Amino acid sequence: xxxxxxxxxxxxxxxxxxxxxxxxxxxxxxxxxxxxxxxxxxxxxxxxxxxxxxxxxxxxxxxxxxxxxxxxxxxxxxxxxxxxxxxxxxxxxxxxxxxxxxxxxxxxxxxxxxxxxxxxxxxxxxxxxxxxxxxxxxxxxxxxxxxxxxxxxxxxxxxxxxxxxxxxxxxxxxxxxxxxxxxxxxxxxxxxxxxxxxxxxxxxxxxxxxxxxxxxxxxxxxxxxxxxxxxxxxxxxxxxxxxxxxxxxxxxxxxxxxxxxxxxxxxxxxxxxxxxxxxxxxxxxxxxxxxxxxxxxxxxxxxxxxxxxxxxxxxxxxxxxxxxxxxxxxxxxxxxxxxxxxxxxxxxxxxxxxxxxxxxxxxxxxxxxxxxxxxxxxxxxxxxxxxxxxxxxxxxxxxxxxxxxxx
Numbered sequence: 001x002x003x004x005x006x007x008x009x010x011x012x013x014x015x016x017x018x019x020x021x022x023x024x025x026x027x028x029x030x031x032x033x034x035x036x037x038x039x040x041x042x043x044x045x046x047x048x049x050x051x052x053x054x055x056x057x058x059x060x061x062x063x064x065x066x067x068x069x070x071x072x073x074x075x076x077x078x079x080x081x082x083x084x085x086x087x088x089x090x091x092x093x094x095x096x097x098x099x100x101x102x103x104x105x106x107x108x109x110x111x112x113x114x115x116x117x118x119x120x121x122x123x124x125x126x127x128x129x130x131x132x133x134x135x136x137x138x139x140x141x142x143x144x145x146x147x148x149x150x151x152x153x154x155x156x157x158x159x160x161x162x163x164x165x166x167x168x169x170x171x172x173x174x175x176x177x178x179x180x181x182x183x184x185x186x187x188x189x190x191x192x193x194x195x196x197x198x199x200x201x202x203x204x205x206x207x208x209x210x211x212x213x214x215x216x217x218x219x220x221x222x223x224x225x226x227x228x229x230x231x232x233x234x235x236x237x238x239x240x241x242x243x244x245x246x247x248x249x250x251x252x253x254x255x256x257x258x259x260x261x262x263x264x265x266x267x268x269x270x271x272x273x274x275x276x277x278x279x280x281x282x283x284x285x286x287x288x289x290x291x292x293x294x295x296x297x298x299x300x301x302x303x304x305x306x307x308x309x310x311x312x313x314x315x316x317x318x319x320x321x322x323x324x325x326x327x328x329x330x331x332x333x334x335x336x337x338x339x340x341x342x343x344x345x346x347x348x349x350x351x352x353x354x355x356x357x358x359x360x361x362x363x364x365x366x367x368x369x370x371x372x373x374x375x376x377x378x379x380x381x382x383x384x385x386x387x388x389x390x391x392x393x394x395x396x397x398x399x400x401x402x403x404x405x406x407x
Contacts, residue, residue: 003029009165013290013307015119019062022128024319033136046193046266054393057404074105076202147285161329170292176283182276188236190229197260282334312399
């Protein structure tokens, strides 16, 4: 065998899994279709992730956090409210405070460029990790003792297991015969960064409007925030086509004036929104991780966190199997991984789907019910604390890496 584990996809989940497995003594090859330096050398563009506390613990466990500590913005408060653009928030709202749990901040905001560069540096330094940039898997063959992949260059590599970290259109899943279910939301996310007059004080805002939610996420320094602004597909296409001044004019009534004057500060991106769930997370000598297994609505910023939960579970299962002398690509460890992750990730994906459908409308009966629901949760400390722990990724049966412990 050329390697123990072949990972197709070098975004974020692939490198995280590679580092975790290498710490456990496994040899790993990451196959990334993109040239590595291009993304690592990108300037500020506003794209950032809301890392749950459990995800931060995983980054610490694989050795990345010390180098990222000065790049992050702790999320100290989360506010969620309902309303219409230009009319302000509804009278009932929900506020989560980091001080309500003992473990610390609920999470951290971290720019994509810094996280990817940290992964790249760590993979280059890690014994047992090989990164093949500018290569992609075009074919895969499963045998009784391993799996062989063919790359676009014609090169062939063999391993005991192939992991698909190659996104919603996963070629690994398709070639393994794993079908997907899902649907589009008729919504597109407009993503950019905003510079604002007042200090955000570490507060993340989620404003639910009939066309879709607007998330305002704090970035380091106090006066920049990343926004994820969901609109109908048609409206989003029109807004994205505007010049910067008109784009900002469309955003202002939705954003409000709570942070004072605002200005565009980042590149403008759009992403179509949909739900996509793999019917299975495993096949013979194949496992799926992250968006390859479950593509979710960004309403709670849980996409990367869900992927890192997959990473932690799969790493623990595979390293434990290897230490027992078992075949890491056999059905037993793969089924254990699927049992650990499929129900949790599917339930969370469908939960976010339900929240989006409940809030992305202007039905007065539903609006009254959801506003009362937000107010009820806000008024009950015990229930609010449960929601905070869930948002921080601290609920359920946590793999060791999500506890900040090595496998």
